[in-house]
Amino acid sequence: MKRSLSRETRIALEPRKQPRQQRSSKVVDRILDAALTLTREQGTKAPTTLAIAQHAGLSVGSVYQYFPNKEAILLDLARRWLSSFPEVIARRIEVAPPTNREEFRQEVRKLFIDTSKLYLDNASLMPVIEAISGNADLRPIQNEYDDQIVALYAAWLQHVNPALEDKVASRLGLLMMEVGHACRLVGLKRDRKTYDLIEDDVEVMWLALVNPYLNLD
Amino acid sequence: MKRSLSRETRIALEPRKQPRQQRSSKVVDRILDAALTLTREQGTKAPTTLAIAQHAGLSVGSVYQYFPNKEAILLDLARRWLSSFPEVIARRIEVAPPTNREEFRQEVRKLFIDTSKLYLDNASLMPVIEAISGNADLRPIQNEYDDQIVALYAAWLQHVNPALEDKVASRLGLLMMEVGHACRLVGLKRDRKTYDLIEDDVEVMWLALVNPYLNLD
DNA sequence: AAAGAATGCGACTAATTATTCGCGTTTGTC
DNA sequence: GACAAACGCGAATAATTAGTCGCATTCTTT
Structure with missing residues (x-):
């Protein structure tokens, strides 16, 4: 294992080269x-480079043509998901804030549905997300996205409530993320019907969590 | 790495021998x-056998006198905590069930306080718990405890409500565990004041979660 | 104090696996 | 079809680390 890189400061993540011919982009x-397939098969355990290469019908050398290291592969898979999360929430901030409890409940619901959709649409990616969380080298990168x-x-x-203190807002935000993530991860491991029930439960919890902090009549 | 053991069925966990002299139990x-110290220092990453031995002022050979493999060490640390969890919940089932909403709220609070105490009293153990969750070999064992x-x-x-369907009960139980665990883990990484605030938030969420499923007047 | 059991040691073995590098092959271009 | 660039290959390298084993030391017992 020539892993001296990992020690320096951080993992290299940029692709080694851009594919120039059509065959290589495939x-x-x-x-x-x-x-992705192997991570799913092995249940959240990051596959080896050799396994990835063989499963893709390639040699290890070819893998390193396009990825600087193993970590970059998993991260490439997760990145689109991780970065779409902030985008989706940001979009819910652009609209006019609610003026009464019922409007507020609707706003929570919208945010809730949008974020839920991110999990449902990317269900197959969740083992990768779990593998990243379980990898000491990649966790710091996860955490950056989480902080965002x-x-x-x-x-x-x-x-929604401009009077809310920063400290309270970030605590509630943290809990919304953690509760949503934990519940949806276990929900996706069950059947669709159970997932939907869990979703309802999460919405109830979110509402109960944030309601006391909103000065709406 | 002579790791053929791990492949067979499962990891050996029993101690290799019991200490017979006082020096060895120390x-x-x-x-x-x-x-424990190293896992904490390295932030949820399982330390190597050499690091453990050196930090304990021993040689690797001595470590293997008492532990069949590295996994058993971490598990030994976590086991008391993992098994005290079911005990604490079981104790809350022994009392008479509540008969009205207020008594019910009190019961939730008691269960809530008891489980919270498990986290507070074992805060230093949480990195080990996280290391176990992040280790593909140990996760199955974690899962057994989680199922319990x-x-x-x-x-x-x-x-509390004998009329509750099995399916609903186990879904709510799952969410109580997941929400409690996720929130308390992040809570313990913050200051005590924030932990307490998060605890209040979790109680609110628990109550909101289970209230709709209880036929109390 | 002598024997034997328990403990402690640490160099060594061996399994695993990330990454490299030089060479052969394919592709795009003129 | 010839040339260069891109691509693909996989044996070899090297880093890491779990676990062993025979010998040395310390303790317990008589």
Whole structure:
């Protein structure tokens, strides 16, 4: 294992080179596909480079043509999801804030549905997310995204109630994220009907959590 | 790495031998101490056997006198906590069930306080718990304990409301566990004041979650 | 104090696996 | 079809680390 890189400051993440020929861009897809499939098969355990290469019908050398290291592969898979999260929350801040309890409940519901959709649409990606959380090298990167998400939930809360203190907003944001994430992860491991029931439960909890902090009549 | 054991069926967990002389039982303590300290220092990453031995002022050979493998060390640390969880919940089932909303609220509060105390009293152990969750070999063992805990939360719910369907009870139990665990883990990483605020939030969410499923007047 | 059991040691073994590098092959371009 | 660039290959390298084993030391017992 030539892993001296990891020690320096952080993991290299940029792709080693851009694919120039058509065949190679298909190769990148095959690598990502293989990594996803294997992570799912092995239940949240990051696959080895050799396993990824073989499953993609390639050699290890080819994998390293496009990815600087193993971590970058998993991260590539997760990145679109991780970055779409802040986007979705940000979009819910652009609208006019609610003026009464019923409007507020509707806003919670919208945010709730939008974020739920991110989980449902990317259900197959969840093992990768779990693998990243379980990897000491990748967790710091996860945490950066998490901090962003918490900050945006907090911003959303202050959009709904501008009088909300920063500290309270970020605490509530943190809990919204944590509760949503934990419940949805276990929900996705069960059947669709149970997932939907769990979703209702989460919405109830979210509402109960934030209601006391909103000065709406 | 002579790891053929792990492949067979499961990890050996029994201690290799019982300490017979006083010096050696102190050694076991030193090993566990070192493992705990190092896991904390490295932030939820399982330390190597060499690091554990050195930090305990021992050689690797001595570590293997008392532990069959590295996993057993972490598990030894976590086990008391993992098994005290079901005990604490079971104790809350022994009392007479509540007969009205106020008594019910009190019962939730008691269960809530008891489980919270488990986290506060074992705060230093949480990195080990996280390391176990992040280790593919140990997760199955975690899951067994989790299943027990969910079953007991469900039993508690049915104790409070015998008419509650099994399916609903176990779903709510699962969410109580997940929400409690996720929120308390992040709570413990913050200051005590914030932890207490998060605790209040969790209680609010628990109550909101289970209230609709209780036929009390 | 002598024997034997328990404990402690740490160099060594071996399994695993990330990453490299030089060479052969394919592709796009003129 | 010839040339260069891109691509693909996989044996070899090297880092890491779990676990062993025979010998040395310390304790217990008589």
